[in-house]
Amino acid sequence: MAKIVLYYKYIDIQNPEDIVSWQRDLCTTLNLKGRVLVAHEGINGTLGGSTQSMELYKKAMHAHTLFNDIDFKESPGSADHFPRLKVQVKKEIVRLGIDPALLSAKDAGEYLTPQQVHELINSNPENLVLLDTRNDYESRVGTFKDALVPNTKTFREFPAFVDSNAEALKDKQIVMFCTGGVRCERASAYVKLKQVAQKVYHIQGGIHNYVTQYPNGHFKGKNYVFDGRIANQVTNDVLAHCDHCQVQFDEYTNCINAECNRQIIVCPNCITSYHNTCSTRCLELVQSGSVNIRTLPHKITLESFSTL
Numbered sequence: 001m002a003k004i005v006l007y008y009k010y011i012d013i014q015n016p017e018d019i020v021s022w023q024r025d026l027c028t029t030l031n032l033k034g035r036v037l038v039a040h041e042g043i044n045g046t047l048g049g050s051t052q053s054m055e056l057y058k059k060a061m062h063a064h065t066l067f068n069d070i071d072f073k074e075s076p077g078s079a080d081h082f083p084r085l086k087v088q089v090k091k092e093i094v095r096l097g098i099d100p101a102l103l104s105a106k107d108a109g110e111y112l113t114p115q116q117v118h119e120l121i122n123s124n125p126e127n128l129v130l131l132d133t134r135n136d137y138e139s140r141v142g143t144f145k146d147a148l149v150p151n152t153k154t155f156r157e158f159p160a161f162v163d164s165n166a167e168a169l170k171d172k173q174i175v176m177f178c179t180g181g182v183r184c185e186r187a188s189a190y191v192k193l194k195q196v197a198q199k200v201y202h203i204q205g206g207i208h209n210y211v212t213q214y215p216n217g218h219f220k221g222k223n224y225v226f227d228g229r230i231a232n233q234v235t236n237d238v239l240a241h242c243d244h245c246q247v248q249f250d251e252y253t254n255c256i257n258a259e260c261n262r263q264i265i266v267c268p269n270c271i272t273s274y275h276n277t278c279s280t281r282c283l284e285l286v287q288s289g290s291v292n293i294r295t296l297p298h299k300i301t302l303e304s305f306s307t308l
Helices: 016-029 051-062 114-123 155-164 182-194 206-213 268-273 280-288 302-307
Strands: 002-010 033-039 042-050 073-076 085-089 110-112 128-132 142-144 173-177 199-203 219-224 231-233 252-254 263-265
Touching (some): 002 051, 016 033, 016 051, 016 085, 073 206, 114 173, 173 182, 199 206
Parallel strands (some): 033 085, 173 199
Antiparallel strands (some): 002 042, 002 073, 033 042, 219 231
């Protein structure tokens, strides 16, 4: 038996290097894979391993004075969904691109539990805005019904989206959401800083906790995750379309041109006709034999975690 855990905590850490050394030793001893990012502002991790190892990891974390109240979110998976272990010191535990000294999670919006969010959406107030703080490839396969989706390429683009859409957020009750909640902490602080919204909320535990409690609720499609699973099915709604023929489809793959390796959505018919490539250009390169061909079904990259 095995599982994947997702967690974070914004907490002042005086010596991130010491925490990184401890985490690396702990994860290595327990044969865990995934990534742990540590900064002066806190810790952010996603790890996979055996159930026994994950329980020992959680026990060690809860025994630490800084991390004894961390909320671990669990889902089916294993260490095999990660290529390796990556434990690093970063300036931010999520790359918003704003110095944490200037924008702190301590100024975040108000938490709403999944139940409170569900009831608020059901009540359908006229000024409610559900704001997706994730990137376009995440919201493409799943999001809350009628959510405002920024279609950003990286989280660092989110502040500019808020700046250019201040009027749309004016006097609104804003409920912000992301995968596990970590992005919404500082993102909601930024929206509050603009002083345009009537109220700024974010979901405690993010999409993960909401769909765990309401699997047939207001979130539709798939919840994108940053490991080998790619996306977890929540409902049978298919929000995305094939990049080639535009038929409804929501399974991600990667361009078989190893130099490209672009993450794409391609239906079974186009997988065949385009030989699992993202474009005519890559198809021509693959057919000419002038590029290396990716042999794995999907390239898992831990580097993408730093852009969450």
